Amino acid sequence: MKKPSHWADMGEWSLIWGMRFLLxxxxxxxxxxLQWFLYPVVSYYWxxxxxxxxxxxxxxxxxxxLSPASDLSENLRDSYRHFISFANAIIDKLAAWxxxxxxxxxxxxxxxVLLAQIKTGQGAILLGSHLGNLDVCRTIADLDGAPRINVLVHTKHAEKFNQLLRQTNENSGLNLIQVTEISAATSMLLSDKIDNGELIIITADRTPVSQNSRVSRAEFLGDDAWFPQGPFILASLLKCPVYTLFCLKQQGRQVIYFEHFxxxxxxxxxxxxxxMQQTIQRYAQRLEHYCLMEPLQWFxxxxxxxxADKESDEH
Structure with a gap:
């Protein structure tokens, strides 16, 4: 039986040429x-x-x-709605850019709570996810006097994305940093940013690209799943406050939820x-909470x- 692919091997919509064209x-x-153009593409992809x-x-x-009130099931109709929700999120991403x-x-x-932390002069780490649309944070980054926001990404095209962001707004306070592993040099760079009062966003709901990276198992939506240790190790190294960050679209509006972690x-x-496992389990519980609020927005x-299923089968 063919082994499931790692998410990093599956390719993503965030290819530079594609996003530039859509923009x-x-x-x-x-x-x-754009909706008339994008919906057929996503339908074909589905x-x-x-x-x-x-x-x-x-x-x-x-x-x-877990949530019968959601009125969702595993049928093809709801799966298709899930993908269409993804298409709308791409459009919202472009709107933010x-x-x-x-x-x-x-x-x-x-x-x-977060603003009070920023006023102390020390930055913070924000634990994000692939729930909703983190690009909405760009609206915060463009505020006068707002702290610079650094987003850690796995894509190798981070600098090209930065160029694309600057083409749409040369004064954008959003900066993408390509990271596959947290090295000593990366830690020093990020430590300087925290000391400068900047914010660092890192997603914590995908296993690392590196095959040798560390993971912990946590219960999520009723089953065990693997979560990366990297974001939490990084936070401990930087010795700074940590918050969770979830950006959801609700009743036609973007809602950003900050929680002190x-x-x-x-x-x-x-x-x-x-x-480590207890900390990651706390994050998984918060991710689950917000997933159940807007389940079609977890991409x-x-x-x-x-x-986790494979390990269970082996024992």
Missing amino acids: RVYLLLGRRV LVNKSGRAASQAYLQRVAK SGALSLADVDYQGRD SDGLTFPRKNREQA NFFDFWHL
């Missing part, structure tokens, strides 16, 4: 025309991407079991693995639980 269509012709479709159905099955999404379009929950993560050598179209 031009959006700027020239607007959202409505039809031919058997593994992605199966992963979507498996995810929705878990959601339906182009400046069409303004502060008036965004609501906040928990922002005062820790004043500073520490993992004592004596019970390091246990402390991980691969078998998120397959590693």
